Amino acid sequence: MRFYRFANESAIWRQLALCVCVASMPLASLAEPMHAIAMYGEPALKPGFSHLPYVNPEAPKGGTIRLAETGTFDSLNPWILMGNPVWPIFTQPGFVTETLMTRSIDEPFTLYGLLAESVETDPERSWVEFTLRPEARFSDGTPVTIEDVMWSYETLGTKGHPRYGAVWAKVERMEQTGPRSVRFTFNTADRELALLMGMRPILKKAQWEGRDFSQSSLMAPIGSGPYVIDRVDPGRQIVFRRNPDYWGRDLPVNRGMGNFDEIRYDYFGDASAMFEAFKAGEIDVWRELVAARWDRDFDFPAIRDGRVVKSEIAHQRPSGIMGLVMNTRNPLFADWRVRQAMIEAFNYQFINMTLSGGKDPRITSYFSNSDLAMQPGAATGREAELLAPFAGQLPPGTLEGYTLPPGGARAIDRDGIRAALAHLREAGWTVQNGELRNGQGEPFVFEILLNQSGSAMRSSAETRQIVNIFVESLRNLGIQPRVTVLDAAQYVERTNNYQFDMTWYERGLSLSPGNEQLLYWGHEGVTRTGTKNWMGMNAPAAEAMIAEMGHARSEEDYRASVRALDRILTAGRYVIPVSYSRISRLAHGSSLDYPEKTPLYGDWPGFMPETWWQEGSE
Structure with missing residues (x-):
C-alpha cells in the first residue's frame, strides 16, 4: 500500500x-510520484504548468479541417501487421486513443502525464509505475481502468505489430499495485524502458472480447481521446468528430489542442490528383516536399486572391534517411563494394538540380541536421572506444570517416561511373559484351520496386523521375534493372515480406533514438517480417551501440553511442540517400492559423492539426 x-x-x-x-x-x-519524466535531466515544465509552450491556450474551437493522404485503406486497426490501416489513427495517437503519458515535441524526449496522473521509477529505472487519473473516461463514458491498461499492454505485446513485441519482451512482470496503479518491472538494464511503457495506446478491453485482435477490421476502435470516428468510406475517406464530452479537455497538456470540430481525411490515387484537389479548394493543407515546386508551382488563383497562403516552419530534428535501399538478403547486394558502386552511379548532383533546383541539402548521414550526427573525419574519444572492439567487422570508412560522392552537373557523371566500375571489378563483376557479368558469366540483374501511390515524402512521379535518371546511369555499367510499379496493397505486402531487391525507403528519426532502432536495424528483422530493417542488415556493432544508448547515464555518453551508430549505418552503404529540407513548407487555407512559437521538432506529429485552429470559430 x-x-x-x-x-x-x-x-x-x-x-x-x-x-x-x-x-x-x-x-x-x-520513489516519489512525478508529473513527468525525461530521458536525461529534468522536464522543462514544472508541476502546475498551465499549457505546453507551443500551443495557443486561447485558440478558438470549431470548424473543419480537410486533409488528405495518398493511397487507400482497408483497416481501422493500425496496431497490427495485417491490413492497410488508416494511418492518422496511429500517427496522431491523440485523436482516438490515448497513452498514459504524452510527449512534448519541444523537448528531445520528455513525457507528461495524460491518462496517468503520476509516474514513479527508481534511480536505475529497473521498474516504472503509473497511476491513472480517476476521471479518465472512454468516449462511451465508461472509466479507463487498470484492467484496460494491462490488457492493452499484453495484447499489443503478444498479438500486435512487431514494434510492440520487442519492448514487451523486456518486461519481466506487470502487476496491479493499487486500485488505479500498475507497475512494470524490467528484465533488461535499459533506462529508456521507463519512458516507452508510457507510450502505448490504451484500448477498451470489453470492445475486443470475442474478437481476434490480430486480424484487420473496419470496426471503429473505442478510445479515450478527444475525437471519435464519425464516418468511414472504406478506402476513400474517414472523418473524425470532436467529442463534446471529452474527459481531458481541461488538462494542461491538452489546452490549446484538438481545436477543430471535424477532421476529414480524403484519400487520392496519387499526389498529382491530390495537388489538383488542393488547388481546387477541396482540401485545406498541402505539404510541399520539393523546393523547386514550392517556388514554381504555387501561382494559382487561390494563392493570388489570398484564399491560400504559404508558411515555412523550421525544425531541429534529424534528417532521417530517404532514398533507394538495397536488400542485402539478395546476395547481389551483400557485398559493400557493390553497394558503393550503386552509390557512385547515382548522380546526386544532377538529380538534385533536376528535381529541386539544388536548394535542399543532401542527407549525409542518418542523423544529419542534429547534434547526434556523426562528425567529419575519424571517430575520436568515447565514440572511437565504442567502435574499437568491432573494428575487424566494420566496412572501410566507419572508423576513418565516410563521405558520399558529390556527383556531377551533367546527366552522366564519368568520375562516378569509373569509380563504380572499379568497385564492381573488385567484387568480381566486369562488363562483357556490353553487359555486367560475374566470373561464372551470370548477369547483374535486379528489380527496383515502387509504389504507384508514392510515399509520405515523395510523390510517385518524383520517385519515378529519380529512378529513371538512375537507370540511365546504370546502363553505362552494363546494368539494365527492371522497374516494377505496384498498387499500395501489393507494395505493402511485398515490402513487409522483404520481397524486393531495391525500393524507395524513408525512415524518420527523432532526437531521442533508442529501443525502436532495433526494429529498424536489428538482426531479427533479417527473417522476421514487418520490421523496418528493409536492408536486411545484421551488424552486431549496431546492436551494441543501441544497447549503449539504453545504458548511458549522461548526455555525452548517449551522444557518442548515437554518433557511433550513425557511422555504422552510413558507412554500411545500405541506402542511396537523396536530399532533405530544414523547413516544412505548408500551403494552407488563409482561415487556418497556428501558434507563433515553433516547437523543437517543428511540423511533427502533435503539431498539425492538433495545435491549429480556424479563425472565426466560436
Whole structure:
C-alpha cells in the first residue's frame, strides 16, 4: 500500500504508516510520484504548468479541417501487421486513443502525464509505475481502468505489430499495485524502458472480447481521446468528430489542442490528383516536399486572391534517411563494394538540380541536421572506444570517416561511373559484351520496386523521375534493372515480406533514438517480417551501440553511442540517400492559423492539426 496517496488521513496515521514502511520496504520503493519524466535531466515544465509552450491556450474551437493522404485503406486497426490501416489513427495517437503519458515535441524526449496522473521509477529505472487519473473516461463514458491498461499492454505485446513485441519482451512482470496503479518491472538494464511503457495506446478491453485482435477490421476502435470516428468510406475517406464530452479537455497538456470540430481525411490515387484537389479548394493543407515546386508551382488563383497562403516552419530534428535501399538478403547486394558502386552511379548532383533546383541539402548521414550526427573525419574519444572492439567487422570508412560522392552537373557523371566500375571489378563483376557479368558469366540483374501511390515524402512521379535518371546511369555499367510499379496493397505486402531487391525507403528519426532502432536495424528483422530493417542488415556493432544508448547515464555518453551508430549505418552503404529540407513548407487555407512559437521538432506529429485552429470559430 502506498500511504502517501491517502491525503485525507490524519497526519498521525500517515507518519506512523511511513515509519512502518521505512522499516520494512526496500529503498527503491520510496520513489516519489512525478508529473513527468525525461530521458536525461529534468522536464522543462514544472508541476502546475498551465499549457505546453507551443500551443495557443486561447485558440478558438470549431470548424473543419480537410486533409488528405495518398493511397487507400482497408483497416481501422493500425496496431497490427495485417491490413492497410488508416494511418492518422496511429500517427496522431491523440485523436482516438490515448497513452498514459504524452510527449512534448519541444523537448528531445520528455513525457507528461495524460491518462496517468503520476509516474514513479527508481534511480536505475529497473521498474516504472503509473497511476491513472480517476476521471479518465472512454468516449462511451465508461472509466479507463487498470484492467484496460494491462490488457492493452499484453495484447499489443503478444498479438500486435512487431514494434510492440520487442519492448514487451523486456518486461519481466506487470502487476496491479493499487486500485488505479500498475507497475512494470524490467528484465533488461535499459533506462529508456521507463519512458516507452508510457507510450502505448490504451484500448477498451470489453470492445475486443470475442474478437481476434490480430486480424484487420473496419470496426471503429473505442478510445479515450478527444475525437471519435464519425464516418468511414472504406478506402476513400474517414472523418473524425470532436467529442463534446471529452474527459481531458481541461488538462494542461491538452489546452490549446484538438481545436477543430471535424477532421476529414480524403484519400487520392496519387499526389498529382491530390495537388489538383488542393488547388481546387477541396482540401485545406498541402505539404510541399520539393523546393523547386514550392517556388514554381504555387501561382494559382487561390494563392493570388489570398484564399491560400504559404508558411515555412523550421525544425531541429534529424534528417532521417530517404532514398533507394538495397536488400542485402539478395546476395547481389551483400557485398559493400557493390553497394558503393550503386552509390557512385547515382548522380546526386544532377538529380538534385533536376528535381529541386539544388536548394535542399543532401542527407549525409542518418542523423544529419542534429547534434547526434556523426562528425567529419575519424571517430575520436568515447565514440572511437565504442567502435574499437568491432573494428575487424566494420566496412572501410566507419572508423576513418565516410563521405558520399558529390556527383556531377551533367546527366552522366564519368568520375562516378569509373569509380563504380572499379568497385564492381573488385567484387568480381566486369562488363562483357556490353553487359555486367560475374566470373561464372551470370548477369547483374535486379528489380527496383515502387509504389504507384508514392510515399509520405515523395510523390510517385518524383520517385519515378529519380529512378529513371538512375537507370540511365546504370546502363553505362552494363546494368539494365527492371522497374516494377505496384498498387499500395501489393507494395505493402511485398515490402513487409522483404520481397524486393531495391525500393524507395524513408525512415524518420527523432532526437531521442533508442529501443525502436532495433526494429529498424536489428538482426531479427533479417527473417522476421514487418520490421523496418528493409536492408536486411545484421551488424552486431549496431546492436551494441543501441544497447549503449539504453545504458548511458549522461548526455555525452548517449551522444557518442548515437554518433557511433550513425557511422555504422552510413558507412554500411545500405541506402542511396537523396536530399532533405530544414523547413516544412505548408500551403494552407488563409482561415487556418497556428501558434507563433515553433516547437523543437517543428511540423511533427502533435503539431498539425492538433495545435491549429480556424479563425472565426466560436
